[in-house]
Amino acid sequence: MSRRAAALESRTRPKISMSRPKISIRTRVFTDDDDANRHAHSLFFLEHHELPSFPAPSIKAGSLPSEMSRRQTTFIAHASDASQLAMSTESPSSPTPSEDALRAAIKLPTRETTHRVFHSRGSEKQFEPSDLIERFVADVDEHFQDAVSQIKAQKCQHCKPGYSDVVLFQAFDWISTRRSHGSDKNYYERVLDRVDLLASYGVTHAWLPPPSLSVSPEGYMPSELYNLDASEYGDKASLKTLIAALKSKGIVAVADVVINHRCAEYTTDGRFKSFADEVTPSGRKINWGAWAIAEDDPCFEGTGASDSGDSIAMAPDLDHSNPEIRDALIEWLTWLRDDVGFDGWRFDFVQGYAPEYAREYVEKTVGFEKFCCAENWVGMKWTHDVLDYDQNAPRRVLLDWLAAAGDAAALFDFPTKGILQEAIRRREFWRLRDSRGGPPGLAGYSPQNAVLFVDNHDTGYPQNHWPFPTDRLGCGYAYALLHPGIPCVFGPHVWCADASQAACWNANLPREIKTLLDIRRRAGICCESTLTILEASSELYMANVDDKLIVKLGPMYDVPRELLPSEDEFALATSGDDYAVWMRRGF
Numbered sequence: 001m002s003r004r005a006a007a008l009e010s011r012t013r014p015k016i017s018m019s020r021p022k023i024s025i026r027t028r029v030f031t032d033d034d035d036a037n038r039h040a041h042s043l044f045f046l047e048h049h050e051l052p053s054f055p056a057p058s059i060k061a062g063s064l065p066s067e068m069s070r071r072q073t074t075f076i077a078h079a080s081d082a083s084q085l086a087m088s089t090e091s092p093s094s095p096t097p098s099e100d101a102l103r104a105a106i107k108l109p110t111r112e113t114t115h116r117v118f119h120s121r122g123s124e125k126q127f128e129p130s131d132l133i134e135r136f137v138a139d140v141d142e143h144f145q146d147a148v149s150q151i152k153a154q155k156c157q158h159c160k161p162g163y164s165d166v167v168l169f170q171a172f173d174w175i176s177t178r179r180s181h182g183s184d185k186n187y188y189e190r191v192l193d194r195v196d197l198l199a200s201y202g203v204t205h206a207w208l209p210p211p212s213l214s215v216s217p218e219g220y221m222p223s224e225l226y227n228l229d230a231s232e233y234g235d236k237a238s239l240k241t242l243i244a245a246l247k248s249k250g251i252v253a254v255a256d257v258v259i260n261h262r263c264a265e266y267t268t269d270g271r272f273k274s275f276a277d278e279v280t281p282s283g284r285k286i287n288w289g290a291w292a293i294a295e296d297d298p299c300f301e302g303t304g305a306s307d308s309g310d311s312i313a314m315a316p317d318l319d320h321s322n323p324e325i326r327d328a329l330i331e332w333l334t335w336l337r338d339d340v341g342f343d344g345w346r347f348d349f350v351q352g353y354a355p356e357y358a359r360e361y362v363e364k365t366v367g368f369e370k371f372c373c374a375e376n377w378v379g380m381k382w383t384h385d386v387l388d389y390d391q392n393a394p395r396r397v398l399l400d401w402l403a404a405a406g407d408a409a410a411l412f413d414f415p416t417k418g419i420l421q422e423a424i425r426r427r428e429f430w431r432l433r434d435s436r437g438g439p440p441g442l443a444g445y446s447p448q449n450a451v452l453f454v455d456n457h458d459t460g461y462p463q464n465h466w467p468f469p470t471d472r473l474g475c476g477y478a479y480a481l482l483h484p485g486i487p488c489v490f491g492p493h494v495w496c497a498d499a500s501q502a503a504c505w506n507a508n509l510p511r512e513i514k515t516l517l518d519i520r521r522r523a524g525i526c527c528e529s530t531l532t533i534l535e536a537s538s539e540l541y542m543a544n545v546d547d548k549l550i551v552k553l554g555p556m557y558d559v560p561r562e563l564l565p566s567e568d569e570f571a572l573a574t575s576g577d578d579y580a581v582w583m584r585r586g587f
Ligand SMILES: [Ca+2]
Pocket: 260, 307, 308, 309, 310, 311, 312, 317, 318, 351, 352, 353
């Protein structure tokens, strides 16, 4: 923990022990001989550990029997729970807190409440102060549990089915295959060794690399779609074993689906436009020719229709408008689901074909209620080398895609990544609040369709096309994992990319990620959690998530007091370099 974080923690952490649930009650009974009813007024005040202060304790007091009113009694009760009260009586001469302090600390109970407790004993003579305390503790606890239940039940009822609890984990990076050269295990076998680790992080979906034989070792230039034995990541049997192991831990395997293009293995007329796979398992011919390739592909002289999306130069772009192509791809995806065990898709380069085709691929394979996501790496708006504040244009691109695809898949929130890393790198946290007062990326408009991530196999190590500041990954994850949206963790941030990686991030990063995911789970943060941005200035960002978490980013130490969460209501849950998180007590 940094010195700054430690100082912040000492300033915010309650001074009482939080090691175990504990209720401490001190009750003071005042005599009041002038009271015509000869009743004493009692004051109770509560120091509650683990019990939150919401709802405000309706501390019960009021009248006490006459025999009690003639004595001044102070007693203190400690309990590890409501049923284990132990009481001691102090002498009347014991110092007592000032009445002003007591009144400031509590809300006086009603006389009716105390009467009700008293009469429930059937006789004034049977009354004992512990009755009142026990009843009070039970009432507060019941009231508190009801309130917590209500808050928990309020959220996540409108997320898309299958999307609300997703914790996505990218289980590979750009050199996952190459490292296998130095191991006697292939990639799939090495991930198999880490299934328990993934489960311990609360991962629900593991994103695996493109499984087919590919011209490039990383899998993004697929050729023989059904050939899973010649992949650089391992063979089909290893893949199926891995997926089964994931499934046994409740983790869904998500395939990286590369279908904008397909590499041909044979030349026709001097061009690579004849494919090697001949038939599918059902006998469908897929030795496609030039007719399967978009006519406007600049390199491969296709004779199909015009490309319905963007084109890439390195491989033949498929003509998705052709029903035969789509049917073949749907059959392949169905085979990946039924024969191999995948149960969700991550669509690569989804801007390469029309959104309605992506929708069809989801609808006719895993269905809309299974988590799918897509890569639409949209460009950000820059002025020279400075990122513009307004990034509505790129997120509009993503929103338009979602509308056209009927929300058939979530999208990686590239705008949030770009804004977040500039905010952290340049200490410009004002970027994290858009002109409407909300989050500035896709998540600001459609959190249930926004996959929040800090890096992936392209942007981060070792390709580093657009890397997040490696010394602030914890801060980035404090945002990505604790904000409304679908959280995604990049595998190498948990298990490190390779042994030769000199700067293996912060050695604490895996622990930080695990802690943040645990906080997310305990607080029940989901894609539709409510976000209130409390502050977004140069060196400070603070947000309230669902009224359960307070997330603080930025180097500012002297946080304005009015922004700090109440110690009574929130406890510091974790902190790291330039971030701190408070959680409402009771979660
Ligand atoms: Ca295309």
